[in-house]
Amino acid sequence: MGSNRLRVLVFGAGAIGCLYAAILSSLGCQVSIVGRRKVVEAAKSRGLTVKGEIDLKSEIWDAAENPLSLRVRRGFDIILLTVKAYDVAEASRQIREAIEPDGAMVICLQNGLGVEEEASENLGEGFHVIRGVSFCGAYMEEDAVVRCTGIGETVVGYVRVEALNQLVELLAGGGFPARLEKSVESMVWEKTLVNAGINPFGALTGLRNGELLEVEGLPEAIARTIREGIHVASRLGVRLLRDPVSETFETIRATAQNYNSMLQDIWRGKRTEIDYINGAIVRLGSKVRVRTPLNSLLTSLVKGLERRFR
Numbered sequence: 001m002g003s004n005r006l007r008v009l010v011f012g013a014g015a016i017g018c019l020y021a022a023i024l025s026s027l028g029c030q031v032s033i034v035g036r037r038k039v040v041e042a043a044k045s046r047g048l049t050v051k052g053e054i055d056l057k058s059e060i061w062d063a064a065e066n067p068l069s070l071r072v073r074r075g076f077d078i079i080l081l082t083v084k085a086y087d088v089a090e091a092s093r094q095i096r097e098a099i100e101p102d103g104a105m106v107i108c109l110q111n112g113l114g115v116e117e118e119a120s121e122n123l124g125e126g127f128h129v130i131r132g133v134s135f136c137g138a139y140m141e142e143d144a145v146v147r148c149t150g151i152g153e154t155v156v157g158y159v160r161v162e163a164l165n166q167l168v169e170l171l172a173g174g175g176f177p178a179r180l181e182k183s184v185e186s187m188v189w190e191k192t193l194v195n196a197g198i199n200p201f202g203a204l205t206g207l208r209n210g211e212l213l214e215v216e217g218l219p220e221a222i223a224r225t226i227r228e229g230i231h232v233a234s235r236l237g238v239r240l241l242r243d244p245v246s247e248t249f250e251t252i253r254a255t256a257q258n259y260n261s262m263l264q265d266i267w268r269g270k271r272t273e274i275d276y277i278n279g280a281i282v283r284l285g286s287k288v289r290v291r292t293p294l295n296s297l298l299t300s301l302v303k304g305l306e307r308r309f310r
Contacts, residue, residue, distance in 0.1 A: 005030055006166055009079045011091055013039045015138040016109065017082035018146045022048040025058035027174045032062040032070055040065050042144035051141065052148040067098035074100035077163040078107065081119060085110040085276035092122035101126025105163055107156055109134050112276025113192055130157040133187045153177040157184040186241050189233050193244035194251055196278045197226040199262035200298040203272065203305060206263065210256025221294065222248065228292045229281045235288040269309050274302040
């Protein structure tokens with residue numbers, strides 16, 4: 001790719017971060033990652049491996065536990081922010097302190113609502129923040145080894161920046177569906193509402209996604225939870241392009257054997273992203289005077305589970 005080679009920093013080397021790092025490296029990008037020590041050491045010694053829906057073995061240009069330890073800390077075209085939603089503020093502060101902005105595009109690829117505002121607030125001037133949505137599925141099988149469970153679309157907010165065009169063209173040209181989207185806010189809301197309807201119910205019951213449909217009353221509760229969020233989105237002026245209720249039940253059926261990520265976080269004793277999913281619906285609903293009793297209850301119950309399992 002010569003001088004046009006994209007320089008990418010993936011900040012947050014979990015499953016999704018490592019998946020994108022491996023894919024982009026295989027497509028010719030110069031990729032650096034920031035993540036946990038064990039992942040960084042494994043990536044340095046043997047690269048990143050992806051198994052499952054795709055099989056890849058990719059070398060990483062640089063890897064560090066702290067961005068201050070990167071060999072080069074300037075000249076990035078794209079920064080993929082792939083930490084959990086609750087880590088966005090701290091990760092953004094670390095980026096601000098360690099990385100020269102140089103007009104880099106920071107793409108937030110988290111679940112939930114409000115992360116791009118937190119990123120912008122903590123990054124300061126010089127960085128351009130944009131929201132993205134990933135419909136890929138993955139989990140870490142071992143350090144620097146990712147099991148890809150699904151390659152879905154990568155959607156990035158539309159901005160006239162050459163690096164973004166190049167990123168999307170690279171992904172799409174490599175067989176990974178990707179596009180720029182002017183109405184990315186609608187897609188963020190739609191995905192959040194699907195998560196709001198599945199994740200807390202799975203976390204609270206310990207059931208696989210498909211089993212939720214077999215419990216009397218749960219499908220109706222799921223639908224009511226989502227409709228509360230739809231009402232909030234409508235009051236905020238967000239135009240949803242698809243029906244999140246139908247989309248949720250389609251997702252449940254398509255992933256019937258899966259234990260959702262929020263349940264897996266509970267099992268691991270980790271913090272969940274409930275504050276950015278159902279909790280965010282509650283906060284925004286309060287601002288626009290929309291009652292959200294089911295989302296409020298689910299948020300409190302999941303927080304209780306977090307406390308029990310930590």
